[in-house]
Amino acid sequence: MPFEHLLNELETRKQKALAMGGPEKLAQRKAQGVLNARERVDRLFDPGSFIESGGFAVSNRPEDKETTPADGKVAGFGRIAGREAAVISNDFTVKGASSAAINIKKLKHMKGVAKKRGIPMVFLGESTGARMPDVMGAASIGSKDDPVEYQRLRESPWAAGVLGYCFGSSAWYASMSDFCVMRKGGIMAVSSPRLISMAIGKKVDAEELGGWRVHSEVSGIADQVVDTDEQAIDAIKQFLSYLPSNCMEPPPGHPVPEGCGADMDKILSFLPESANQVYDVKKIVRCIVDRDSMFELKARYGRAIVTALARLDGNSVGIVANNPLHRGGAIGADECQKVQSFFVLCDSFNIPIVLLVDQPGFLIGVEGEQRGVTGKVMNWLNAMTLVTVPKLSVVMRKSYGLAVSNMGAGGNADEVACWVTADVSFMRPDFGARVVFGVDPEKEPEKYQEAVAKMSKGTSAYDMAAIYTAQDVIDPRDTREWLIRMLQVHRMRLTHGVGEHLMRTWPTSY
Numbered sequence: 001m002p003f004e005h006l007l008n009e010l011e012t013r014k015q016k017a018l019a020m021g022g023p024e025k026l027a028q029r030k031a032q033g034v035l036n037a038r039e040r041v042d043r044l045f046d047p048g049s050f051i052e053s054g055g056f057a058v059s060n061r062p063e064d065k066e067t068t069p070a071d072g073k074v075a076g077f078g079r080i081a082g083r084e085a086a087v088i089s090n091d092f093t094v095k096g097a098s099s100a101a102i103n104i105k106k107l108k109h110m111k112g113v114a115k116k117r118g119i120p121m122v123f124l125g126e127s128t129g130a131r132m133p134d135v136m137g138a139a140s141i142g143s144k145d146d147p148v149e150y151q152r153l154r155e156s157p158w159a160a161g162v163l164g165y166c167f168g169s170s171a172w173y174a175s176m177s178d179f180c181v182m183r184k185g186g187i188m189a190v191s192s193p194r195l196i197s198m199a200i201g202k203k204v205d206a207e208e209l210g211g212w213r214v215h216s217e218v219s220g221i222a223d224q225v226v227d228t229d230e231q232a233i234d235a236i237k238q239f240l241s242y243l244p245s246n247c248m249e250p251p252p253g254h255p256v257p258e259g260c261g262a263d264m265d266k267i268l269s270f271l272p273e274s275a276n277q278v279y280d281v282k283k284i285v286r287c288i289v290d291r292d293s294m295f296e297l298k299a300r301y302g303r304a305i306v307t308a309l310a311r312l313d314g315n316s317v318g319i320v321a322n323n324p325l326h327r328g329g330a331i332g333a334d335e336c337q338k339v340q341s342f343f344v345l346c347d348s349f350n351i352p353i354v355l356l357v358d359q360p361g362f363l364i365g366v367e368g369e370q371r372g373v374t375g376k377v378m379n380w381l382n383a384m385t386l387v388t389v390p391k392l393s394v395v396m397r398k399s400y401g402l403a404v405s406n407m408g409a410g411g412n413a414d415e416v417a418c419w420v421t422a423d424v425s426f427m428r429p430d431f432g433a434r435v436v437f438g439v440d441p442e443k444e445p446e447k448y449q450e451a452v453a454k455m456s457k458g459t460s461a462y463d464m465a466a467i468y469t470a471q472d473v474i475d476p477r478d479t480r481e482w483l484i485r486m487l488q489v490h491r492m493r494l495t496h497g498v499g500e501h502l503m504r505t506w507p508t509s510y
Helices: 004-017 023-032 035-046 062-067 101-117 169-176 193-200 206-210 212-218 227-239 265-271 281-288 333-348 366-370 374-387 427-438 445-453 461-466 475-488
Strands: 071-081 082-091 121-127 158-167 179-183 188-190 224-226 294-296 303-312 316-322 352-358 391-400 417-418 424-425 472-474
Touching: 004 475, 035 071, 035 082, 035 121, 035 227, 062 193, 062 472, 071 101, 082 101, 101 121, 121 169, 158 169, 158 227, 169 188, 179 227, 179 333, 188 193, 188 206, 188 333, 193 206, 206 212, 206 475, 212 224, 224 227, 281 316, 281 475, 303 475, 316 333, 316 475, 333 374, 366 374, 366 417, 391 475, 417 475, 461 472, 472 475
Parallel strands: 082 121, 121 158, 158 179, 158 188, 179 224, 316 352, 352 391, 391 417, 391 424, 417 472
Antiparallel strands: 071 082, 294 303, 303 316
């Protein structure tokens, strides 16, 4: 066969690329219980659907050509539940998956195809950062001529996994993504603890620098935290199931599981009769949405508000729900940023928003002011004016202060319904009695009760409906049915389910 030697060479080179950093390094990963870059790709895509791009790429430095299979980044295309997607999976066994000239070309190509062809982009991150000495000197780091390298216009969804040490580009793309899942043990930071320790002259702990607690509870960049690589990749697949492949499509519909709405009769048992008692709003959300469809984002961050993707009658919705279980539902700076980020996601990918309201107003105090909470409250309201997907608001219990508007009233939602338990005012009646009338409840209990009664007038669900600020007053048990019907009314027919995407350039990370 005249071409046999060429075909043999092809097979030899393929096997070298598939061998990655060699059997010893792969065995070490297996012993640690983590997947290698190619195993992660296999977990992500439907069986047999992956086609690699750049498998024969190697470093452009002559001395590294033989030791850099695929140049440390496995790239290509595959299908997730039958839909095309692109992937960059960092191979830590090859020079720590460090970024260098050739693998950066691969990354740019994958991003370009995802943007041009309207398919999701997945980053499976693990890297030591920039490759040394490749990027040293002005001829390398100073020669860039790509001002839109880190631009996000959200043409298609991005999802990222932080699956180990993520420094440099793997941290940048995780932070820019619409969804970031972090495996416990992973670290995400600008630079490694070793480099930072050298720079500041004292030892820095990796977990304190950029561990999962930091990014799920303090920075808010991590949307979910999991224990294993497998769970992280499954979370990415589940996240993408709620989203369209690109911004010019509506989200995909799904079959409605049996038994959806069967628990609506229990919904009143989750809501205490006393407005001062706390409860977990997640129980109410799970009652309302399709069975097992609630997919919470940033559960450990800004905990006084729940943000979650879910389905109603098989269709994707975004849930924003005050949670009195944490600080009585008082809205702080973290909650404001959390909601803005969620609005960006929903509006960019044509997902209607449902607001479930039970809030005492904004969290007041020195810390909030120092963190610029007033500006964040205004950003939230500004974001609401830019949201072009349908917004429905349900006032379940209390809603006080300017946050009444932040949660959908004041014309900020397409439809507002009040439960019969709703109470809407400037502030809690007992607080109002003390502020307006200056009555001390302990010294003048009768006068105090009279003052509370005065401050409680005109705050009911029917008072909201009387001025047509609320379009309906409903039995809480009818909430699922009301939402489904209103979403049918407000379906974006003229644009085939696609919004205007006015928030597509709004930064997600903060």
